[in-house]
Amino acid sequence: MTRAPDEFPPEPAPGQPAIDRPVDAHAAGGAVSGYTVDAFHNGKFFLVQPADTGHRAGMDAMLLAATVPDGASGVLADLGAGAGAAGLAAINRLPGxxxxxxxxxxxxxxCARRSLALAGNAHLAPRARVIEADVTLQGRQRLAAGLADQAFDYVILNPPFNAGADRKTPDPLKAEAHAMESQDLFERWLRTAAAILKPGGQVSIIARPESMSGILAALGNRFGGVEITPVVPRPGDDAIRILVTAIKGSRARMSLRDRILIHQGAGHVFSNEMNDLGNGRAAWPRRTKNRLPK
Amino acid sequence: MTRAPDEFPPEPAPGQPAIDRPVDAHAAGGAVSGYTVDAFHNGKFFLVQPADTGHRAGMDAMLLAATVPDGASGVLADLGAGAGAAGLAAINRLPGxxxxxxxxxxxxxxCARRSLALAGNAHLAPRARVIEADVTLQGRQRLAAGLADQAFDYVILNPPFNAGADRKTPDPLKAEAHAMESQDLFERWLRTAAAILKPGGQVSIIARPESMSGILAALGNRFGGVEITPVVPRPGDDAIRILVTAIKGSRARMSLRDRILIHQGAGHVFSNEMNDLGNGRAAWPRRTKNRLPK
Incomplete structure (x- = not known):
């Protein structure tokens, strides 16, 4: 498989097979031809993904899940969940x-449904379900799809990245996942997030820095207390991602947090912080006290 | 004098008097009661400021000036120049x-005019002049004030910060400088910046992180290639400033650069980087190659 150079896979767990090897499938209890079963959180949960096509889940999803604070309870919506990496990472760390x-x-x-059917995910399946729907549905269509108003305590989203002129996307499924980030993508996704969150609920987004303007505009008056964390490969590098959280209905000011550093030293070794966040051993909670709704 | 806790004075130069001491005035050649004459860039230039009132120039202005790259030539506009700290810092480093x-x-x-009259600034006075005008003037009024269309190669701006609910501003002049940052402050200031810059010219802004949304919205389609640098006191702290540059007419993507760290260690000692930037020994040029207009 191929990865874009700025995407980073989860580290193989000690004693666990590396990700993306079909051999994992057997251990996880669900080998199927054409799919891989990849281990996350040091082998604590597994993800079925198409073997050769599509966007591959990785550290982006793990960082996104890390924004849900320890002690969180209630219901989380993973918008544009793909195979379910971020949502499953959140509930794997958070038993409530x-x-x-x-x-x-x-x-x-x-893939998400197949993931939930894996024996290795039996501890998560009772707390997760899949809705096959377009997250930008509105009004009655959204309600009919099962996305009720003010039904969720947390919303996390990892929208398709801009394929852009500088990026080859020969594969159609990958091209769809990396679909053109239209001017109003975040407007449409965050409109849904605002509708389905309870007042005081938290939205979390991982995106490229170039999306900051669109994200801030779409958060607009719906959300406040925006916290942005740059995700930086090595000291002196530009950020390759931003991790954004905000609270529905808050009027608090925006803050820009210090970076998360991905790597330690000049090589490809992950920093301790990134390892902990990527493997569910640590959270990246908001600085301002979360209102945990209900 | 008092400073807000997140403002930082220039370091006293070795062998130079500390800033804010009237004793400096004599050395600079222009002691006047009710004013201080403060040394910048290790005593390479001086600034007349009201002794007890008003916003005091400091590291914000020095960082802003540092965004103008080495080798820059042409004409720079310092919008809302105050006593002239940022503009004079730029031309002190850049002889062209x-x-x-x-x-x-x-x-x-x-104060700006008094600064230019100081003997200690004789090397700068031939390359600087003061226009007493509101930077938000439009149309004929702006032209009549001397702010012609496409006349400038660089525009730097350090708009008044939001006084905000959490900030005491008992002093009226200070209150004006820290005047309420209305929703459209950056819209009005950047409208002027876009009008007076040559195509390909660079605008630079220093502001609080909470202004990011307003800045990005106002940069809008007028500017591109936005580069944002967080300015962070110590590792793990939230940014207290953002340093923003953009190019008029560019269509390049935004980037988020790694932080500038103000302090070294837990105390109030400046980092080497901050010392160099604050004293005109180093620049903070854009990462993407600057088009140096004309």
Whole structure:
């Protein structure tokens, strides 16, 4: 498989097979041809993904999940869940939390369902379900899809990145996942997030820095207390991601937090912080006290 | 004098008097009662400021000036120049550059003129002049004030910070300088910046992180290639400033650069980087190659 150079896989757990090897499938209890079963959180949960196509889940999803604070309870919506990496990472760390994985692409929603059916995910399946729907649905269509108003305590989202002119996307499924980030993508996704969150609920986003303007505009008056964390490969590098959280209905000021550093030293070794965040051993909670709704 | 806790004075130069001591005035050649004459860039230039009132120039202005790259030539506009700290810092480092200091408040414009009259600034005075005008003037009024269309190679701006609910501003002049940052402050200031810059010219802004949304919205389609640098006191702290540059007419993507760290260790000692930037020994040029207009 190929990865874009700025995407980073979870580290192989000590004593666990490396990710992306079909051999994992057997251990996880669900080998199927054409799919891989990849281990996350040091082998604590597994993800079925198409073997050769589509966006691969990795550290982006793990960082996104880390923004849900320790002690969180209630229901989380993972918008554009793909195979469910971020939502499952959140509930794997947080035993009081349930997740609804919302995904439009049938192939990926199918992967999410297959993931929940794995023996290795038996501890998570009772707290997760999949909705195959477009997260930008509005009004009655959204309600009919199962996305009720003010039904969620947390919303996390990892929208498709801009394929852009500088990025080759020869593969159609990958091209869809990296679909063109239209001017109003975040407007449409955050409109849904605002609708389905309880007042005081937290939205979390991982995105490229170039999306900051669109994200801030779409958060607009719906959310406040925006906290942005740059994710930086090595000291002196530009950020390759921003991790954004905000609170529905808050009027608090925006803050810009110090970076998360991905690597330690000049090589590809992860920093301790990144290892802990990526493997569910640590959270990246908001600085301002979270209102944990209800 | 008092400073807000997140403002930082320039370091006293070795062998130079500390800033804010009237004793400096004699050395600089212009002691006047009611004013201080403060040394910047290790005593390479001086600034007349009201002794007890008003916003005091400091590291913000020095960082702003540092965004103008080595080798820059042409004319720079310092919008809302105050006593002229940022503009004079830029031309003190850059012998090929001239500066126009634009300031609305008569007391501060007077300080800027007094600064240019100091013997200690004789090397700068031929390359600087003061325009007493409101930077938000439009149309004929702006032209009549001397702010012609596409006349400048660089524009730097350090708009008044939001006084905000959490900040005491008992002093009226200080209150004006820290005046309420209205929703459209950056819209009005950057409208002028876009009008007076040559195509390909660079605008630089220093502001609080909470202004990011307003800045990005106002940069809008007028500017591109936005580069944002967080300015962070110590590792793990939230940024207290953002340093923003952008290019008029560019369509390049935004980037988020790694932080500038103000302090070294837990105390109040400046980092080497901050010392160099604050004293004109180093620049903070854009990462993407600057088009140096004309």
């Amino acid at each position: 939390l349930s997740a609804v994985l919302i995904e439009r692409a049938p192939v990926m929603a199918d | 550059l001239s500066a126009v200091l634009i300031e609305r408040a008569p007391v501060m414009a007077d």
